[in-house]
Each structure stands twice: as C-alpha cells, then as structure tokens.
Amino acid sequence: MRRRLVLLTTASVAVALLVLTSGFLLVLSHGLDRDADLVLRSRAEAVLATLEFTGGGLVVEDLPLDEVVDTNAWVFDASGRVVVEPHAAPEVAAAAAGLRGTKAAVFRDAGDVRLLARPALGRGTVVVSVSRVPYEHSEWIALLAALLLDAVVLLMVLVLTRRVVTAALRVVAAMTQQALEWSERDLDHRFALGPPHDELTELAANLDVLLDRMAATLRHERRLSAEIAHELRTPLARLRAEAEIALLRERPHAELRTALQAVVADAGDLTRVVDTLLEFSRTEIETAGCQVGDVLAAVDGRVRVEAPADPALRVGCEEELVSRMLAPLLQNAVAYGRAHATLSVTGDDGAVVFTVADDGPGVRAGEEETIFEPAHRGSAAHLRQGSGLGLALSRRLARAAGGDVVAVPSTAGGLFQVRLPRA
Structure with a gap:
C-alpha cells in the first residue's frame, strides 16, 4: 500500500509539473515571438525614417544610419529594383525579394530569420530581418532549466511523500497491532x-x-x-x-x-x-419482515387468537423469529391459565404489539423485571416445573430485533406484551 500511495502521488505531481512546464514554455515562446516582432517594427521604423523620395526614386538620406541598417534591411523602389541590400543567405534574400511590392505589413519566416515587410512612402518597400537564434537559444535554456527544476521537485516530492506515508502507516500498523493484542489478552x-x-x-x-x-x-x-x-x-x-x-x-x-x-x-x-x-x-436477527397473519396462523391451537383489524400488518422480523419470541409466553399462558389464554395484536406508533394474556396467578409487583433473568422464576413457579430460561430468551430476541418484552404486574392474570418495529 505504501508503494502504491507513493507512486500515485509522484505520478500526479509529475503530470501537474508537465502541464505547468508546457504552459510556461508556450507563454515564453509567445513572449519571445512578440519581442522579435517588436524589434522588427523598430528596425522598420528606423529604416523608413532614413528614406526620402526624389525625382530619381527612393534614396537613403542618412548614410551613417545606412551603415547600421544595411546589415538587416532591404529597400526596394516602386519598380522592385533593390536600393539597399545587406549581406544575407540566399534563401533569406529570396524571401525578402518575394515581399517587395507589399501593400501592408507582412511577417514571414525564412529558416532561422524572421522578416517584416512595410510599404515605403507609397513608392517602394522596406524589408527588415532579425535572427531567431538568440530567442530559440533562450527557449532551450528555459526548457532545460524547467526540466531540471521539475526533476528536483519530483525527487523532493518522492522523498517527502515516502516519509509522510511511512510515518502515517506506521501509526496505522501500530494501532492494528495494539488492537490485535487487546483482542487476544x-x-x-x-x-x-x-x-x-x-x-x-x-x-x-x-x-x-x-x-x-x-x-x-x-x-x-x-x-x-x-x-x-x-x-x-x-x-x-x-x-x-x-x-x-x-x-x-x-x-x-x-x-x-x-x-x-x-x-x-x-x-x-x-x-x-x-x-x-x-x-x-x-439465532441471527433478520430484517426482511413478515405479515402478522402468517405469525398467528402458526400459534398453538390452545391459545385463543384475536385477529387484528389488518392481518397484512407487517413486522420487521422474520416469522420464525417472532414465533420464537412468542413461544415461551404462549406456553406459560397455557400452563398457568385456568380457563383460557389469548393472543391479540395491535399497531401502535410505528410498532406492532403482541399481547399475551391468561387468567392464571399473574405477575406480582416487583417481579416484572426479575422474572426475565436467566434461571429465575416468579412466585408462581411452584405450579409447574421449568428451567427459567424462556422469558429471558424471549426478551433477548426481541431487544436484538429492536423491540422489547415487558410484563404487566397484575393479580387478575398474566399479561405480557411483545413490542416489535414495523417493517
């Protein structure tokens, strides 16, 4: 897991650095191109400032400046004749000649040289050039510097991520080991x-x-x-x-x-x-639910069942589980009741209430909780033999299902209620 986290983090940072570096280089390239264009415009303006139109055509009036601009400027008259021509590579000279007679400013690249053609006094054309080599060199230096910086940042991220993940997982491993020891001892x-x-x-x-x-x-x-x-x-x-x-x-x-x-x-x-x-x-508590009618259909025939108004009323427990909860109560009602034992069902506030009643000795006051303790039997225990586990089991199952079993103290007969959540 540690290796996967480190690799995932490093890969994410590498992608982010790649995107940032690419964006930086695009912005840098655009800025250098713009700087080259500004240089060309400045040179074109300088050359245009030295030109004058006479009866004989275009002439350069400022010879000292001419010595400066001749190295990167062409001047063509209206007929296309070269007035000023610098020393340049053949492909650059051919590209400059192809721009004569232009009616608007035009940029063109010829190898490592960028050209700008401007109309001259409406009677000719001025073409100036600038070498792209220094700008490309700057781009390469920036690219190498960016890649070096990316490598350093990526290495630092790798080392720091490994240390942080190791420290974090060390705590997790220690907690897991501690929990394992506690579970054993x-x-x-x-x-x-x-x-x-x-x-x-x-x-x-x-x-x-x-x-x-x-x-x-x-x-x-x-x-x-x-x-x-x-x-x-x-x-x-x-x-x-x-x-x-x-x-x-x-x-x-x-x-x-x-x-x-x-x-x-x-x-x-x-x-x-x-x-x-x-x-x-x-016993495993289920939550699929069942209908009250299905539960009542399986009740001992010795118990009189008072069917609810809605037999389709659903309980949030399986039928078998509800039957297990009711069985000890119904058995006690049959055993302790003198003449009859009844089971009734009602719906109440999101719950289903099963009420088991008989006409036996009932539950005395103060016994309504102790009779649910395992192996503990109430004051009527002398009337029949038993293990004292039925009521305890019934309450445990009901509470595990989100409900409860309670005994209502009475000397007029036994009365128990099983409250279970609706489905």
Missing part, C-alpha cells in the same frame, strides 16, 4: 480518542467498535456457557438421584415404572434446556 482496553475528526481517529473509533463487538460476543459465549452449566446441574442431579434410588433395592414394577417415568421427564426437561440455549446461541 484484554478486550476491556480501548483507544478512546473521542469523536472522529480525521482518518486516524476514525480508524481508532472503528477499532473500538470492533473490540466492543468482540467483547460482547465473548461475554455472550461465557454467559451462555455459565447458563448451560447452571441449568444442566439440576436436571442431571435429579436424573442421578432417580437412578440411584432405583438401584438401591428391588422395587415393585409399578414403583420402577414411576421412577423411569420421572427419569424420562427429567431427560425431556434437560433436552428442552439444551435446545433453548443452543437455539438462542445460533
């Missing part, structure tokens, strides 16, 4: 750099979130293991006790059958405990 440590305001603090915040999730997962696994160990202890103890009693002495067939039935019941209880805990450990 101590999940309670966090970077805690505050709200993200740059890339590094955002990385630290993301690593903190990752560590939080890992810590939550580890705590969940530890709690699950502890709950399994706690809940299996009692059924296993009963199984062993029943088996030991059965082996102590010879027993009548009826007593032995009763003991074996108790063992089978304890084994069933043990199986339900294991299934419940493992089901919760494997």
Whole structure:
C-alpha cells in the first residue's frame, strides 16, 4: 500500500509539473515571438525614417544610419529594383525579394530569420530581418532549466511523500497491532480518542467498535456457557438421584415404572434446556419482515387468537423469529391459565404489539423485571416445573430485533406484551 500511495502521488505531481512546464514554455515562446516582432517594427521604423523620395526614386538620406541598417534591411523602389541590400543567405534574400511590392505589413519566416515587410512612402518597400537564434537559444535554456527544476521537485516530492506515508502507516500498523493484542489478552482496553475528526481517529473509533463487538460476543459465549452449566446441574442431579434410588433395592414394577417415568421427564426437561440455549446461541436477527397473519396462523391451537383489524400488518422480523419470541409466553399462558389464554395484536406508533394474556396467578409487583433473568422464576413457579430460561430468551430476541418484552404486574392474570418495529 505504501508503494502504491507513493507512486500515485509522484505520478500526479509529475503530470501537474508537465502541464505547468508546457504552459510556461508556450507563454515564453509567445513572449519571445512578440519581442522579435517588436524589434522588427523598430528596425522598420528606423529604416523608413532614413528614406526620402526624389525625382530619381527612393534614396537613403542618412548614410551613417545606412551603415547600421544595411546589415538587416532591404529597400526596394516602386519598380522592385533593390536600393539597399545587406549581406544575407540566399534563401533569406529570396524571401525578402518575394515581399517587395507589399501593400501592408507582412511577417514571414525564412529558416532561422524572421522578416517584416512595410510599404515605403507609397513608392517602394522596406524589408527588415532579425535572427531567431538568440530567442530559440533562450527557449532551450528555459526548457532545460524547467526540466531540471521539475526533476528536483519530483525527487523532493518522492522523498517527502515516502516519509509522510511511512510515518502515517506506521501509526496505522501500530494501532492494528495494539488492537490485535487487546483482542487476544484484554478486550476491556480501548483507544478512546473521542469523536472522529480525521482518518486516524476514525480508524481508532472503528477499532473500538470492533473490540466492543468482540467483547460482547465473548461475554455472550461465557454467559451462555455459565447458563448451560447452571441449568444442566439440576436436571442431571435429579436424573442421578432417580437412578440411584432405583438401584438401591428391588422395587415393585409399578414403583420402577414411576421412577423411569420421572427419569424420562427429567431427560425431556434437560433436552428442552439444551435446545433453548443452543437455539438462542445460533439465532441471527433478520430484517426482511413478515405479515402478522402468517405469525398467528402458526400459534398453538390452545391459545385463543384475536385477529387484528389488518392481518397484512407487517413486522420487521422474520416469522420464525417472532414465533420464537412468542413461544415461551404462549406456553406459560397455557400452563398457568385456568380457563383460557389469548393472543391479540395491535399497531401502535410505528410498532406492532403482541399481547399475551391468561387468567392464571399473574405477575406480582416487583417481579416484572426479575422474572426475565436467566434461571429465575416468579412466585408462581411452584405450579409447574421449568428451567427459567424462556422469558429471558424471549426478551433477548426481541431487544436484538429492536423491540422489547415487558410484563404487566397484575393479580387478575398474566399479561405480557411483545413490542416489535414495523417493517
């Protein structure tokens, strides 16, 4: 990654320098051409100032100046005859001769020489020249200097970028290594750099979130293991006790059958405990949603269902997940209810509320929270056997889906509400 960042930055700077250098050379070339044209205009004006028209044609009236301008100026009369002609290369002289008789100012290039032709007093033509070699030499010097400067700047950018990227990535590598060590040894440590305001603090915040999730997962696994160990202890103890009693002495067939039935019941209880805990450990919260009518169709037939006004009302959870949340509540309603157990559904403020009611002993005041603790059973626990995990599982699933399960204290019967978000 470091190499890619350095190469990308260097390439970007190289392209920018190429564009800037090209623009600089274009501006410089245009400026030198303009300077050459200004020199030509000045020379043409100087030559025109030395000319005079007489009966014999155009003559140069200022001989000292003529000695100066003769080296780069031609003077042609109206008939095209050469009045003044400097020493010049044949191709330059031919180009100058081709400009005689012009009616307006004309520029022309002949090799490394630039020419300007001007009408002279309406009776002839003046052609002046200037060598482009000094200007081209200046352009080459500027080009070499620009390329050298570009090379120096590019080298400096390469070195500085490499150092900056190395320093930045060193911090990232150190944070990653630190997070890895914490994940293996101590999940309670966090970077805690505050709200993200740059890339590094955002990385630290993301690593903190990752560590939080890992810590939550580890705590969940530890709690699950502890709950399994706690809940299996009692059924296993009963199984062993029943088996030991059965082996102590010879027993009548009826007593032995009763003991074996108790063992089978304890084994069933043990199986339900294991299934419940493992089901919760494997549960993944889905968000595709389902219709309330589909959930109600799968409810135990011993529960009276009060269908909602809108069966197409959608819940923001999968049907199977909603059924898992309701199952412990419905089982308790059937087990504790004396005559009836009901399930009703209503829509309320962006949520779907499932209400499970029965005519049993209900939930006493002060127990509405403790009964949701794993392995904790309320004051009516003596009425039936259980593991004390059903309500805890129901609430965990509901909260994981963005909802909740609450118990309403009442001595007139059990009343539980499952509130889930709408789809």
